[in-house]
Amino acid sequence: MTTLTSILDNDFYKFTMQFAVVKLFPKAKARYHFINRGEHKFPNGFGKLLEEAIQAMAKLKLTKAEKKFFSENCPYIDPTYFDFLEGYRYDPDEVIIQQNGTDLSVQIEGYWYRTILWEVPIMALICELYYTTTFQDRISDAAVIHIAKEKILKYDKLGVTIADFGTRRRHSYFVHNLVVETLKKYGKGTFIGSSNVHLAMVHQIKPIGTHAHEWFMFHAAKYGYKMANHLGLEHWSEVYRGDLGIALADTYTTDVFFKQFDKKLSKLFDGVRHDSGDALLFADKTIQHYVANGIDPLSKTITFSDGLDYEKVEKISTYCKGKIGYSFGIGTNFTNDAGVPAMNIVLKMTDAHPEEGEWTSVIKLSDEPKKHTGNDESIDLAKKTLMIED
Template identity: 35%
Template sequence: MKQYNYPIIKTLLDTDAYKLHMQQAVFYNYSKVNVVAEFICRGPNILGCYSNILLDQINMMTSLSLSDKEYIYMTSFPFFRKEYLHWLKRFRYNITQVQIKNKNGQLNIRISGLWKEVILWEVPILSLISEIFHKNSNPDITSDIAVQYLDYKLKKFFQKTKNLDLSRLKIIDFGTRRRFSYDVQYLIVKRLKQKFPFLIGSSNYHISRILKILPVGTQAHEWFQAHQQISSNLKNSQILALSTWLNQYKNHLSIALTDCINMDSFLRDFNLFFSKSYQGIRHDSGDPIKWGEKALKHYEKLGIDPNTKTLLFSDNLNFKKIISIYKKFNNRTNVIFGIGTQLTCDIPNVKPLNIVIKLVKCNGRPVAKLSDSPGKMFCLDKNFIKSLYHAFKLPFNNKI
């Protein structure tokens, strides 16, 4: 088994943008809120053997801090506030918040503490698990092989789209959490910047800084999940989440995630005020074409020109899917594509891990993600799922 005597995660900014954006919103609005998050493997969990290596790497993360250059870089963005950035400069990962166990060969992880601190653990832990697993499972795979395969895919992409107007195509790297390795992600994004004019940014703040591209991201499911217990009324939890975000960021970072409950429930809460105020919405589960049609119908029903809004697609995309969705919607609205695992862990003979870390509790009470894809639903408390279905007037399946 490959051993490491060096840190894989070398900077606090080697994380997804939405984590820092959510962290700031939590810092100002919910600084005393406590949460619990757990690791989920949506496939065979044979990862327990890596628990000691993972724990060593997490221990190394406790020395990370925002450098002076990184701090100055962060001050260049108009939506970050000085008080938060001063706090972030003093922030250190707290190892006592993370419990890691090898339980009969399965990897168990539970993270608990103040939300404003716990929020930064997810992305680096997942990327560590992915890199440790893949480097041990595929010792002969090099970064050069990954880049060569990207070149092959880009050649096919340009061949298939030579008669297609791509002037409105925009693609973002969303590949940090389940990348083959940091080196692969960095070199993939670097090659895209060189050869692919449709790349507009990366979700990774560190890579964006080094390569001088735009860091992109707004909020994740945990933002809506936590509000299920922050809100005094469960049925209004999405409304509170959307309102708090708008109050925090005004005209910045205004792409809303739609599937913490499901698209239909989201649209019922996404009223005229929200629909006008938010730049657009993000798809992360369910049929992307059906979702897009619902979105456009919703905007048109409210008298909003869909061409003034943005649909961001981010669910398990590859270049083939992107072409199909782009053809369907590019002349009807603005479309952006966030491509993750199929970009940074798409290598011949390599099977990516399907791993996530999700909130399971907020302030000691259960939270849930329902989603538009049944396989993505997660909650530790069946009674709370029933309450959620009732609050949002969804038909409850007793088999859940």
């Protein structure tokens, strides 16, 4: 049976956001829905197997060793949070799974501080179970190691820094672990860490991440689209006081973000993360923004994380060299280059319920219009409010 073995087998930014939610929005609620972008066909009984794997997650709990590693590596997080996480248990009743023929439905609902941890592990389980139940054979362990080694050695020659961002759409836990082990072994000075906290602990590397789109999506539900980016970052800085300073820029398009990313925030945050749209155009806009605010772009960093492979990284790093700082987070290209097609799936927040408010649809306006998520009515309203034309 496919199961998770650690509560920390999740992306770092889920925990950093959870801490912020516990502090600032403990009564807020959220809903999430699975989106099968790749129109994958799920075999009979898949939903039941996924349900069993999710039921087993109720047994996961933070160990003393995990608590020690996590707290020592994140001194900017209050000790009370690690005590909270020690007592946290996944509640499978928050997840509703249905299968109709080859279609799979996954819905999550509950307090935001609780449901925030479900997204990444459920996606990882769906991928691993899919390959198992459709009898797709991957390449050998030796081949997985060879590919990961070749990639990190090429990145080393390029002189860039690379992190693993590949939990959610990995081939399997085993492959993910093998890849991280290989990247660490051959990527000294180039491979700087993993978004997966469990694997960061196993391999004694740095857990990496800040926040995700849902942080800003919730702020839009509570404060409106025009204030979402600004207040999202103000609240983040309230909690982290300058740590975890890479701001995600594309929840409501980059152009809107930079209008709300004022001089104070631009100086406070270490840089921005690129996650959709043209990477070189994004670099230009970021550099122009810093220059216009009297800030040396070389004192800031862009973390690129949108569907990267070697060719894209080489192109971006060549373009940005000498203009602005840069680093790269690589996901599926590391953890699902195993001889089978990678899945194209997401699990997104669709509705938020602030403490003083009501259930509100939330959306994301990507820099790639075809990647907008949410209902059409809310997307149209947001575009009108923010004066966005596709």
